[in-house]
Amino acid sequence: MSTFFSFARFKTLLSLSLLLWLAWSTHAYAQVSTEAPTIDWQLYSIDDNQRFNEDYPEGVQYLPKADNISLVGGHYLYAGDFSVDKAGYYVIDFKNTSAIDWFVLYLYDSQNTLIAKAEGGIGNDADNPFFMRHGRKFDLPAGQYQLIAEVNSPYYIAQPEPYINRLDAYQKQIRLGDAIVLIGIGIFLAMGIYYGALSFVSSRKTEIFYALFIFSNLLFNSGAHLLLSQVFGWHNFYLVSFPILISNLIYILFVMRLLEIHQAKNKRLYHLGNGALALLALFALYGMLNPNWINEMARFGVWVFLLYGLIAGIGRSMQGSVVARLYLVALSAFIGLASMATIPTTLSSNSINVEHYGLAAIAVEIVLLALVLTYQVGELYRERMNILLRLDRSKKMAHTDAATQIPNRYALEIALASFDQHSSLIYIDMDNLKYYNDRYGHAKGDEMLAMFAKLMLKGLGNNGCIYRVGGDEFAVTCPDGNVTRVELLITRVIEQMQEGGFKDAGASYGVAYMHEVANTSDLKHLADLRMYERKQQRQN
Numbered sequence: 001m002s003t004f005f006s007f008a009r010f011k012t013l014l015s016l017s018l019l020l021w022l023a024w025s026t027h028a029y030a031q032v033s034t035e036a037p038t039i040d041w042q043l044y045s046i047d048d049n050q051r052f053n054e055d056y057p058e059g060v061q062y063l064p065k066a067d068n069i070s071l072v073g074g075h076y077l078y079a080g081d082f083s084v085d086k087a088g089y090y091v092i093d094f095k096n097t098s099a100i101d102w103f104v105l106y107l108y109d110s111q112n113t114l115i116a117k118a119e120g121g122i123g124n125d126a127d128n129p130f131f132m133r134h135g136r137k138f139d140l141p142a143g144q145y146q147l148i149a150e151v152n153s154p155y156y157i158a159q160p161e162p163y164i165n166r167l168d169a170y171q172k173q174i175r176l177g178d179a180i181v182l183i184g185i186g187i188f189l190a191m192g193i194y195y196g197a198l199s200f201v202s203s204r205k206t207e208i209f210y211a212l213f214i215f216s217n218l219l220f221n222s223g224a225h226l227l228l229s230q231v232f233g234w235h236n237f238y239l240v241s242f243p244i245l246i247s248n249l250i251y252i253l254f255v256m257r258l259l260e261i262h263q264a265k266n267k268r269l270y271h272l273g274n275g276a277l278a279l280l281a282l283f284a285l286y287g288m289l290n291p292n293w294i295n296e297m298a299r300f301g302v303w304v305f306l307l308y309g310l311i312a313g314i315g316r317s318m319q320g321s322v323v324a325r326l327y328l329v330a331l332s333a334f335i336g337l338a339s340m341a342t343i344p345t346t347l348s349s350n351s352i353n354v355e356h357y358g359l360a361a362i363a364v365e366i367v368l369l370a371l372v373l374t375y376q377v378g379e380l381y382r383e384r385m386n387i388l389l390r391l392d393r394s395k396k397m398a399h400t401d402a403a404t405q406i407p408n409r410y411a412l413e414i415a416l417a418s419f420d421q422h423s424s425l426i427y428i429d430m431d432n433l434k435y436y437n438d439r440y441g442h443a444k445g446d447e448m449l450a451m452f453a454k455l456m457l458k459g460l461g462n463n464g465c466i467y468r469v470g471g472d473e474f475a476v477t478c479p480d481g482n483v484t485r486v487e488l489l490i491t492r493v494i495e496q497m498q499e500g501g502f503k504d505a506g507a508s509y510g511v512a513y514m515h516e517v518a519n520t521s522d523l524k525h526l527a528d529l530r531m532y533e534r535k536q537q538r539q540n
Contacts (some may be wrong), residue, residue: 044066045075052104055114057112096159103160132225132226174351213250249284256312327369
């Protein structure tokens with residue numbers, strides 16, 4: 001129990017540390033350069049089939065104004081004025097989200113003359129000067145400017161809002177976000193490959209679902225953070241959010257396997273899980289039939305699997321599942337960060353987007369779930385080892401004589417099966433066992449047998465093995481057939497026993513070689529026959 005609490009405490013501290021680190025870093029990097037121009041934006045809505053007339057910027061004032069961008073997609077224009085007090089290089093980018101299908105930036109001087117234009121977006125194949133960013137660089141002299149930003153996407157994860165900053169300040173600001181992405185993608189790749197390979201080796205569905213969950217989130221985050229478009233040239237915008245529709249289904253299946261939720265043992269949780277799967281399947285179907293709703297269906301699906309995970313974790317924890325308790329720790333850390341990624345919001349930071357929170361949430365969840373899986377695999381390993389130890393103990397008990405603690409006749413049969421033509425078998429019959437039993441009690445007789453077995457076992461070493469066949473009879477196997485050594489040992493052991501308090505101890509033995517007989521049954525019979533012949537000779 002103390003191991004569980006120390007493990008859970010470690011993971012809780014780890015989760016809290018990550019949350020505090022991200023919150024502090026976001027606040028620190030949220031500070032905008034004092035030299036960065038500020039823009040008071042006005043948002044306008046424009047028809048999807050309509051294009052902005054760049055030669056007539058005054059025309060924006062005749063477009064319908066909008067308070068916010070619709071999350072189910074649309075065509076919008078941002079218009080705002082700003083001033084540059086110091087000439088130099090400036091960067092215009094979007095805050096809150098990087099999931100933009102395409103955009104065009106129109107920059108006008110104080111005379112409403114178009115002086116610069118840049119375009120981009122996930123669905124646009126234009127070159128990107130900044131890795132994993134939409135930023136566009138402009139060399140601006142001091143003066144007054146108007147910026148019109150045109151954006152169009154089938155859906156939005158959050159509201160993309162243009163901002164402008166000096167190049168040097170921008171490059172510093174984006175470092176944290178880029179580091180989060182690179183570390184997160186590295187975690188996804190490492191964990192995905194490891195658990196993917198492990199799933200093939202173990203054939204456990206838990207690892208299979210976990211690997212699929214990781215890879216689907218890897219695909220989503222690679223698309224949302226522009227890796228697919230910038231590195232691989234994949235400009236399909238639907239690679240953002242669509243993988244989450246699949247990931248949500250996989251997560252439910254993973255939780256049901258991880259927490260061992262079966263119909264026979266956990267009927268309510270099992271049916272609740274199937275209900276959640278059915279609901280998520282409907283979300284996925286609706287999203288595919290209505291592409292503008294893909295992200296919203298994915299967003300709702302995340303809260304469905306979080307709710308099911310919470311209910312299932314609490315339910316199984318109340319049933320005494322340690323794995324479920326550890327899972328709740330991982331889930332708690334995930335919920336904190338996931339809420340920032342799934343609730344549409346406007347962030348104070350220019351460089352940290354909701355996608356960064358989503359990636360951090362999944363990365364933390366993946367690492368903590370890996371610890372949970374490690375614990376579960378460790379428990380399975382310990383259970384299997386205990387079973388093997390019990391089997392080994394049972395086997396040893398079945399093949400060991402209780403009184404002398406040496407192998408018994410069943411172990412002898414196994415040893416004889418590996419005999420070759422050079423091997424030999426010696427049957428030994430102890431003298432006067434009945435005398436010691438009758439006069440001193442059976443405890444004394446057992447002591448006599450145990451002493452003989454112990455001395456013989458020690459003397460044989462690796463050159464043979466002694467077995468108790470039954471009563472006062474023993475057997476010695478000699479794989480190399482060196483009987484003389486055993487005969488001398490028997491004589492020496494009897495002398496030691498006589499000196500050790502059993503002065504009436506004695507032994508008769510018979511020797512048989514494998515090459516003399518056709519099988520091991522005949523071998524035992526021959527050794528037994530010769531033993532009794534020698535016993536008769538000694539008595540006469």
